[in-house]
Amino acid sequence: METKKKVAYFYNNEIGNYNYGKLHLMNPKRISMTHSLIVGYGVYKDLDVYTTREATKEEIMQFHDQDYVEYLSNYVSSSKIDFLKKNGCSIPLIDEDAKNDSDKKKQYGIDVQADCPGFDGLYTFSQLSTGGSIDAAHLIINNAADIAINWGGGLHHAKKGEAYGFCYVNDIVICILELLKVFPRVLYIDIDVHHGDGVEEAFYTTNRVMTVSFHEFGEDFFPGTGGLNSNGEGLGKNYAVNVPLRPGMDDESYVQLFKNVMNKVMEVYRPDVVVFQTGADSLANDKIGHFNLSIKGHGQCLTYMMGFNVPLVVLGGGGYTIQNVSRCWAFETGLLVKKSLNGPIPVDDPFFHLYEKQNVLHVPIQQVENKNSKEDLNKIQEEIFKQLKDVEA
Numbered sequence: 001m002e003t004k005k006k007v008a009y010f011y012n013n014e015i016g017n018y019n020y021g022k023l024h025l026m027n028p029k030r031i032s033m034t035h036s037l038i039v040g041y042g043v044y045k046d047l048d049v050y051t052t053r054e055a056t057k058e059e060i061m062q063f064h065d066q067d068y069v070e071y072l073s074n075y076v077s078s079s080k081i082d083f084l085k086k087n088g089c090s091i092p093l094i095d096e097d098a099k100n101d102s103d104k105k106k107q108y109g110i111d112v113q114a115d116c117p118g119f120d121g122l123y124t125f126s127q128l129s130t131g132g133s134i135d136a137a138h139l140i141i142n143n144a145a146d147i148a149i150n151w152g153g154g155l156h157h158a159k160k161g162e163a164y165g166f167c168y169v170n171d172i173v174i175c176i177l178e179l180l181k182v183f184p185r186v187l188y189i190d191i192d193v194h195h196g197d198g199v200e201e202a203f204y205t206t207n208r209v210m211t212v213s214f215h216e217f218g219e220d221f222f223p224g225t226g227g228l229n230s231n232g233e234g235l236g237k238n239y240a241v242n243v244p245l246r247p248g249m250d251d252e253s254y255v256q257l258f259k260n261v262m263n264k265v266m267e268v269y270r271p272d273v274v275v276f277q278t279g280a281d282s283l284a285n286d287k288i289g290h291f292n293l294s295i296k297g298h299g300q301c302l303t304y305m306m307g308f309n310v311p312l313v314v315l316g317g318g319g320y321t322i323q324n325v326s327r328c329w330a331f332e333t334g335l336l337v338k339k340s341l342n343g344p345i346p347v348d349d350p351f352f353h354l355y356e357k358q359n360v361l362h363v364p365i366q367q368v369e370n371k372n373s374k375e376d377l378n379k380i381q382e383e384i385f386k387q388l389k390d391v392e393a
């Protein structure tokens with residue numbers, strides 16, 4: 001008989017209050033919306049619920065450069081400085097020269113007009129995102145959980161000394177570094193519609209981490225990396241796997257390809273632990289991504305990985321149609337504890353007004369063409385199998 005898995009879940013009420021700016025697509029409220037559904041559908045009863053803490057500077061500096069972390073931790077927006085000045089507040093902690101130094105902002109990737117705006121609390125937001133992923137790793141290490149979830153994590157683009165693609169601190173790299181203190185081999189899987197470039201880059205030259213990213217690729221789609229033949233270097237040669245795809249991927253083709261590739265990866269790599277970034281911008285109707293997955297199809301990837309009975313850290317990531325992100329991650333939390341979420345969105349959900357048009361958990365996909373032909377997908381799979389043969393040898 002299959003034993004029930006111990007599933008831990010990290011959440012902090014504060015995380016949903018951070019704001020990238022009015023026009024920005026990244027909305028941390030989706031984490032609070034996910035939590036409300038987890039509570040409303042009663043899934044929390046099957047979880048060990050932990051309050052996420054803020055990661056420390058030392059923990060963050062395990063991956064990121066000290067000067068970059070100092071800059072983030074001292075960041076205060078110019079509008080807040082103006083407000084403090086107007087109100088006659090003393091601002092001893094603010095080194096205004098540094099704050100207003102546009103060269104530094106450029107160097108560290110912070111730009112109000114762009115992907116990584118400077119917003120008040122960006123460092124605490126990143127500390128919370130990272131704290132959950134580190135403690136998820138610790139629970140796995142201490143055998144206190146078989147599966148540990150942090151929907152506030154999964155910010156896969158952040159670089160050692162630079163914010164990139166809505167990500168300031170790479171909680172995933174830091175989580176994996178914690179796991180590597182104990183486990184010989186870590187497998188990283190990334191089903192966000194974007195290439196998991198920051199994580200791949202951090203472990204590009206080691207065979208102790210295998211990275212596998214499925215992503216949309218081509219026609220200037222961000223970030224532009226993750227071609228089929230980017231496979232790692234030195235000791236890491238063949239330990240980076242990329243699955244570049246065209247728009248329109250549907251459940252049938254995606255889930256089949258995912259299972260085929262991951263089955264082979266598990267056979268040849270035999271990881272001690274899996275870190276799974278489950279970005280929800282690969283769902284149909286996302287505001288950035290152009291895949292056409294249903295929530296059930298996205299969830300089948302997670303269920304498939306559960307079947308290997310290897311400890312699992314499950315992280316969030318992208319997702320820009322926020323009602324679908326919360327639907328997806330609440331449903332997947334249910335999958336992880338083997339509980340189905342029945343009935344419409346609970347009417348007493350504090351975010352109910354956002355679901356009013358379609359107050360159900362599973363929403364329709366689009367009627368769009370899948371630009372990936374069977375032949376294209378077979379070729380991709382063949383190439384990846386060839387690459388993995390060299391890992392086996």
Ligand code: V1S
Pocket residue numbers: 023024025113114115154155156157165166167192194222279281288317318319
């Ligand atoms: N695609 C896309 C896209 N859209 C935006 C954006 C939109 C509105 C804003 F107010 C600010 C930014 N940025 C992008 C992408 C970055 C996508 C990051 C995805 C993150 C993740 O889901 O993988 C993980 C959390 N950036 C670009 O395409 C770069 C630009 C080339 C275009 C947009 N401008 C703002 C910057 C340069």
Ligand code: CA
Pocket residue numbers: 190191192193194195196213214215
């Ligand atoms: Ca991806």
Ligand code: ZN
Pocket residue numbers: 192193194279281317318319
């Ligand atoms: Zn993404």
